[in-house]
Amino acid sequence: VGLDGVEQKVEMFDDPILGSVILTKLDEETRDKLAGAEFAMYAQDGTQVSVTGSTGSYSYSKDGSGIKTLAVNADGELKVEGIPFGSYYFKETKAPAGYELKSDTMAFTIGEQGAEVKVSYTDPRMSGSVTLTKVSEDGSKTLEGAVFELYSKTPRTSGQAAASTVFSDAYYRYGTYTTDANGRITVSDLPWDDYFFVETEAPEGYEIARDINGETLAYTFTVGADNAGPVSISLGNITNSEITQESGVAGVRAPIAEKVSGVLGVRSTPKKGVLGARTGPATGDASAIALWLALLMACAGTIIWLLASGNKRRKAGK
Numbered sequence: 001v002g003l004d005g006v007e008q009k010v011e012m013f014d015d016p017i018l019g020s021v022i023l024t025k026l027d028e029e030t031r032d033k034l035a036g037a038e039f040a041m042y043a044q045d046g047t048q049v050s051v052t053g054s055t056g057s058y059s060y061s062k063d064g065s066g067i068k069t070l071a072v073n074a075d076g077e078l079k080v081e082g083i084p085f086g087s088y089y090f091k092e093t094k095a096p097a098g099y100e101l102k103s104d105t106m107a108f109t110i111g112e113q114g115a116e117v118k119v120s121y122t123d124p125r126m127s128g129s130v131t132l133t134k135v136s137e138d139g140s141k142t143l144e145g146a147v148f149e150l151y152s153k154t155p156r157t158s159g160q161a162a163a164s165t166v167f168s169d170a171y172y173r174y175g176t177y178t179t180d181a182n183g184r185i186t187v188s189d190l191p192w193d194d195y196f197f198v199e200t201e202a203p204e205g206y207e208i209a210r211d212i213n214g215e216t217l218a219y220t221f222t223v224g225a226d227n228a229g230p231v232s233i234s235l236g237n238i239t240n241s242e243i244t245q246e247s248g249v250a251g252v253r254a255p256i257a258e259k260v261s262g263v264l265g266v267r268s269t270p271k272k273g274v275l276g277a278r279t280g281p282a283t284g285d286a287s288a289i290a291l292w293l294a295l296l297m298a299c300a301g302t303i304i305w306l307l308a309s310g311n312k313r314r315k316a317g318k
Contacts, residue, residue, distance in 0.1 A: 017085040018060075019110035021117045025076040025096070028122040033076030036096035037123070038069055041080065042105075044087040051080060060084065069093065083110050092121060098192075098225030099123040128223030129188040132197060132235040134179045136206070136242070142183025143240055147201035150174040150187060151267055153194040163266050171196065173265025179203075186232060196220040196270050197235070206240035218270035 025037045041049040050066040051058035056073025060082040070090075072078045087109045095101040100123055108117045134143040151171035155161040160172040174195065177185045185197075196218040202208045209217055219235050227233050 017110065017112060017114045018082050019085070019114040019117060020079060020081040020083060021088075021108055021110075021119065022077060022079045023072070023090055023106070024118070024120045025072045026120050026122045027099075028124045031122075034096045034099070034123070035072060035074045035076055036094075037076070037092060037121075038071045038094035039078065039090045039121075040068060040093050041070060042089050042091065044089070049088065085110050085112070085114070090119070090121065092123070095123050096225070098126055098228040100126055125192055125225075126228040127188070128190045128192070128228045129186060129232040130190065130195070130221055130223075130235060131184060131186045131232045132179075132219065133237050134183040134185075134203070135237045135239055137239045139237065139239070142179075143203040143206060144179055144181050144183060145201075145203040146179040146183075146199060146206075146238075146240065147176065148178075148185060148197045148199050149176050149265070151196050151198070151265075152191075154191070160266070167266055167268075169269050170266045171269060173267075176200075188232075190223045192223050192225075192228065194220070194222050198267075199238070202240050205242055207243050209239060209241070220270055 023039065025034045026032065027034055041051070043049060048068055050061040050064050050068050051070060052061055052066040053059055055071045056075075056078050058070055058078065058080045060080060062082075070078050070080065087107065089105040089107040091105050092102055102121075102123055104121075106119050106121050108119050110117065132148070134146040135141065136143060150173070152174045153171055155164045155172045156174060157172075164170065164172070171194075175187070177187060179185050198216055198218050199208045200216075211217060219238065221233055221235060223233070
């Protein structure tokens with residue numbers, strides 16, 4: 001009421017509480033930041049939020065106009081500013097290449113302080129698969145019964161992990177596989193890593209392919225973001241030549257470490273050959289360890305014998 005007795009109205013306004021959110025996209029295994037992901041943002045009641053801006057940097061759209069796809073930037077982050085007080089959630093609509101699209105949502109709340117909220121969203125890696133086909137030299141027949149060993153750069157067992165502390169530059173046996181009636185081997189569920197196949201046994205009547213030095217070839221490949229997923233990596237056709245009577249009589253020289261024995265199955269890094277990569281000699285397998293132990297025992301026995309002989313001579317001289 002004013003001085004003249006007339007009623008007056010006064011309006012007071014409070015600024016709305018606004019906040020911001022930063023989402024970081026991560027590799028579930030390594031926690032590395034990932035580019036290439038896209039998200040949709042929703043209010044708690046399920047209404048999809050519209051934004052303005054561009055990759056990685058957005059503002060909340062009050063009138064509902066704008067875009068509804070939010071993409072992380074090259075550093076795996078996106079930020080949305082000017083978000084009104086309330087609860088919201090993100091849902092991933094596109095995963096980075098080589099990663100699984102998760103259905104999980106990531107909730108966050110803009111509280112009374114309107115502070116910047118930080119959330120992270122992880123994706124698991126897709127596994128990979130590989131296929132090779134074994135054929136005769138002229139390609140007319142597929143060959144069943146060829147045996148291959150697969151090696152990976154990363155140790156897969158506790159024994160291999162222990163061996164890796166000794167052999168810093170080595171590959172570790174992942175498994176042994178035999179070509180089927182169609183001449184094929186397919187290995188699935190492969191983690192991201194560097195690998196190679198080496199043939200250890202040719203089909204009956206055929207011989208293992210070698211480079212010009214007589215060394216067994218290694219067929220290398222890598223599983224990673226670019227080729228993980230449902231499409232199998234193809235190593236193409238791997239040939240065997242038939243054993244002729246002449247070579248059967250003369251025999252074929254078996255190169256060093258043609259097969260790896262023992263439980264650890266450690267091979268050295270493949271070296272580049274004329275026809276492909278070729279395997280180096282096996283190192284760190286059980287047979288090599290046994291040899292080292294035998295040599296150590298022999299040395300120890302010699303030292304003990306020498307000490308015993310010296311004692312006898314000293315006693316005899318007294």
